[in-house]
Amino acid sequence: MTDRLVGQVSGYLPNIPLEVVSQGAEALVFKTKVHPYIEKPYLQNNSEYIIKFRPSKPYRHPKIDASITKNRTIGEVKFMAKLSKLGIKAPSVISADYKNGIIWMECLGSELPNGEVSSLKNWLWYLERNESEERCLADDVKLACNKVGELIGKLHMNDMIHGDLTSSNILLQNGEPMLIDFGLSSYSGLPEDKAVDLYVLERAILSTHSVFSDKYNQWLLEGYEAGHKSSEFGKKGNKKLVETIRKLEDVRLRGRKRSMLG
Amino acid sequence: MTVDLDKYAKPGKGYYIALGLEGSANKLGVGVIKHNLGQLSTTNRAEVLSNIRDTYITPPGEGFLPRDTARHHRNWVVRVIKKALIEAKIKGTDIDCICFTQGPGMGAPLQSVVVAARTLAQLWDLPLVGVNHCVGHIEMGREITGADNPVVLYVSGGNTQVIAYSKQRYRIFGETLDIAIGNCLDRFARTLKIPNEPAPGYNIEQMAKKGKHLVNLPYTVKGMDLSMSGILAHVEGLAKDMFGKQNKKLVDVESGEPITAEDLCFSLQEILFSMLVEITERAIAHVNSNQVLIVGGVGSNERLQEMMKLMIQDRKNGQIYATDERFCIDNGIMIAHAGLLGYRTGQTNELWNTICTQRFRTDEVFVKWRDD
Amino acid sequence: MSYTTINFPQFPQYTVFVSLFQGVEKDTLNTVKQELIAGNEDYDFCFLNTAHLISLEQLYSSIHRAILNFESGNMRAKTLNTEIIFNLSPVNKIMEALKSFGVDEKTPNLVAVKVFKSEELDSNTIIQVNNNLVNLLKVEECQNLKITDELLYKLVDIAKFKKTYKLNDAKISDIDSQGQLTRLAIADSLLRGL
Secondary structure (H helix, E strand, C coil), rough: CCCCHHHHHHHCCCCCCEEEEECCCCCEEEEECCCCCCCCCCCCCCCCCCEEEECCCCCCCHHHHHHHHHHHHHHEEEECCCHHCCCCCCCCEEEEEEECCCEEEEEECCCCCCCCCCCCHHHHHCCCCCCCHHCCCCHHHHHHHHHHHHHHHHHHHEHHHHHHCCCCHHHCCCCCCCCCCCCCCEEEECCCHHHHHHHHHHHHHHCHHHHHHHHHHHHHHHHHHHHHHHHHHHHHHHHHHHHHHHHHHHHHHHHHHHCCCC | CCCCCCCCCCCCCCEEEEEEEEECEEEEEEEEEEEEEECEEECCCEEEEEEEECCCCCCCCCCCCCCHHHHHHHHHHHHHHHHHHHHHHHHHCCCEEEEEEEECCHHHHHHHHHHHHHHHHHHHHHHHHEHHHHHHHHHHHHHCCCCCCEEEEECCCEEEEEEEEEEEEEEEEECCCCCCCCHHHHHHHHHCCCCCCCCCHHHHHHHHHHHCCCCCCCCCCCCCCCCHHHHHHHHHHHHHHCCCCCCCCCCCCCCCCEEEEHHHHHHHHHHHHHHHEEEEEHEEEEEHCEEEEECCCCCCHHHHHHHHHHHHCCCCCEEEEEEHHHHHHCCCHHHHHHHHHHHHCCCECCHHHHCCCCCCHHHCCCCCCCCC | CEEEEEEEECEEEEEEEEEEEECHHHHHHHHHHHHHHHHHHHHCCCCEEECCCCCCHHHHHHHHHHHHHHHHHCCCCCCCCHHHHHHHHHCCHHHHHHHHHHHCCCCEEEEEEEEEEEEHCCHHHHHHHHHHHHHHCCHHHEEEEECHHHHHHHHCCCCHHHHCCCCCCCCCCCCCHHHHHHHHHHHHHHHCCC
């Protein structure tokens, strides 16, 4: 990461010690031990906080840049607020500066034995690199995938679209999955949008966890189905499930069949 | 460990020569490449002996139709092959294998070129090697630029993909969910009746350089995928309002100046390329890479290259690789090069197995010549 | 007599004074209201009724944001005092925010907030400021209580609070409901008008 970006964020957050956690594509993620306004907040973890910073992108036209930064930051805060209203676990917002693309939020997840944050991606990669094939396909992996699928199902039943489902945007804490990173989120009841959301995840699993992707994707879908069949949603759940899965097959086919003619 | 690339070398011969034939869209390309024995490296580069191309150009406002494009290829293929052989100073008997584009692409043009490939193979009694067009672009880009494991942005008239290598396949991380970037630009060029000579995308690029007002267009990135048909419909709507019967005048909100066709080209490029750079950056972050290679016809656009460079500068040790129009735009040499890599690891196609396919996913190819 | 001062790590140049008063007379509340409108400098505080204050975190969040907006020139209200009130509100209208969160004769409990430049403040001045408030509000010293989460939770009007923040359909479990309501209120006010 370049000094330009660190300089930018320190300018917006004077006196806040920042430790870089990761440089994603559109955002820098920092950790800090400082809460912006209170020592003991009502949060699960009140010793560390996450600061997510969407730096301005020099490659974009300034107008496009300003509007994307602002809209995504707002979109993300909105989505997190809506999730907590629904009682779905996600990081809580502490403070936000929309113009400068800064969100201060709760720090969730734990550490893997190799020191990395417990995202689904890191965990699966850790297993794949250090353990046997049986371990990579063990019951707890299946259960985690099922739960992730269930969580996405719950999201979709509330007409919420994550927009960027990948294994790195899923955090595991004590075996319970949580979603993060809602910059591309949107709201839609259309089966098409839900199917694309699922397709994006399916492809991400395929490209990131190629060896066991078939199993992982199958377990995710099983969980997704279970999520819809939860008693909470009644008969409506099954109907929506059927629609979305049918659409998913269309979307998959579109991907494979696309010819050069456009 | 590296793959042994010389298991299939002819005894006593210190090099390989391959002829490559490409005709998946409106460019007919023939190239001759030479590899010396041993691993390809900075000291043992592939050698381009010739790289000839002939483009089928249609009048402004018209796209190229499969039937007419195929006719163009049939008419020119013999002459272009001859020219390539003469320039390379080789005879048919010097060649080790004939490589051809097996897909993806337009059916009829692909067919017309594979007929030429089969004929040559039987004439000179040489093996045939079918090549995936996208893999051709990637391998040629890697060879020319020296990028060893880059995230590849493949942008052309028919394809828009973000690709990264993993476990002997070029995996597609992101791609268009509807139309390809080149197709989107070409279609807009047709709407504006911009000439197709030398290329519609090139002409849009030149016009965009003169544009300065940004028109509001939708921005449609979906994860690592993107969608462009909505943007095209939107900008075409604006163009039709401005230049159609309605003759509506649009003005820039801030300056009060009128919006021009150049401004539309500028805005379209800015929004589409922002999306492309963004999904590329997403893939880079996702696989922890720091190299980008741009391939495909649209890859020769200077604004796209500039934006990509600005993006990669903000990443640790970021490197960008791009090739010029000789290798960016469809060509025969990339087919020869990728085909030869396949040949050196034992791939040849029997005659019955040389049928072309319009649909041929990049990740269907087993990349035997890499094992990193 | 009890007041609190806070400093935000981002803004060491400011010190915030917070003091809570219980059982203020209705007449006094009316006077405060009128004097605020008249712009009497003695009343230059941000006065909040406690019916909509669930926790310190919620209150501090809005003060923090007000200072942030003040510093970056993004204030919507004319004064920092009003900006603090406005930032508590989930509704994008300043008048409505004042009505819900400002002085209200139906709520006898008041929180007074004022942002000082740190360099202009020493302990004597603060005591003076607090004493003046005790006089203005015509309360006994014993009615000036230390502001804590426990006290705020006792003084909050949950029904009103939920109505203002439109939280009647939110899923709130019994454990840590003060925390959950705090989180929801902060998020709602962060999204005011968006």
